[in-house]
Amino acid sequence: MSVLLEFSITPLDKGESVGKYVARSIDLVDKSGIDYQLGPMGTSIEGEWDDVMAVVKKCFDEMKRDCRRISVAMKADYREGASNRIRGKVESVEKRLGHPVKK
Amino acid sequence: MSVLLEFSITPLDKGESVGKYVARSIDLVDKSGIDYQLGPMGTSIEGEWDDVMAVVKKCFDEMKRDCRRISVAMKADYREGASNRIRGKVESVEKRLGHPVKK
Amino acid sequence: MSVLLEFSITPLDKGESVGKYVARSIDLVDKSGIDYQLGPMGTSIEGEWDDVMAVVKKCFDEMKRDCRRISVAMKADYREGASNRIRGKVESVEKRLGHPVKK
């Protein structure tokens, strides 16, 4: 019954270089124990709705400590009975195509 | 300290017409008491992070009752010390432009 | 065959107040002649794919003139044979619910 969620969280008041704040979020995700995968435009995490949202909130609360304006984008995909989709979806595309893709 | 969040929640397994499921979500938002505004591509709600997320979860749980695959898109905008941005942001654009916009 | 698209375009290197840049985009949308509706979290526009994308690009090009880092979020909804969904989708929800909603 788990959910796959990609999110990104970005401060708007820290100038064009926001890597320091992004790294702080990823560190929280990494230490949370949730299954995740970092991509160029966001981090995908997988788990129960409440667990997934708790990770996003932790990142948001951390960023609020020293950022005055924050933008959060989230996209969730739920599929009944499915699991390990964080790797499975890409593998399934490769199986259909019959060859590996860039990932 | 409130957050402005736009969200849309859509079943993928109900065919091209999903209005019945969308209406059910809006009904939940409307009855929740949270400040909201319905637009053509999503519903904006404003409040504390936990309150806003509780509304989204209620809509998700309701949709899970009879939908097997669900897509949720969310975009949040937090600004320290700001409030009533659900109307204020559009009014602020109109003030800057010096004329009303379509809304 | 038209597409309904909501977009927002935000500079990351201009500090927490980005209203000036947002207003400049809305002005371009307003003058473009495309059907649009401004909401608290984005602007919805409706038209053929190329026309809709030309408006987004115009806003992006304008912002690039004096912004070094820009974030663009877009969400499109295409439905064969449908039109005037920029107002029609909300009206359809109200019809289903049997009462007006906040919009």
Added chain:
Amino acid sequence: MSVLLEFSITPLDKGESVGKYVARSIDLVDKSGIDYQLGPMGTSIEGEWDDVMAVVKKCFDEMKRDCRRISVAMKADYREGASNRIRGKVESVEKRLGHPVKK
């Protein structure tokens, strides 16, 4: 002057399993020659605005051939003077953290 764009394109009228349509899009991306990376929730591509948008449009046009309702989500990140961010952004997070992340 290139843009990093993540997109996903999904039919709503084909039931809960949409892998066939997703694979068709990825095949188009793969054959387009654009630099890309497939993730669990979307495909990131990098290039000039027009080139990136041409790839998305190709996928959309292909899907329109046999799908009646289509949802497209896109998120773009532009940074003046930056390039190869499709790999560089994740590497930069790892460098800051001082250890590899799941990717």
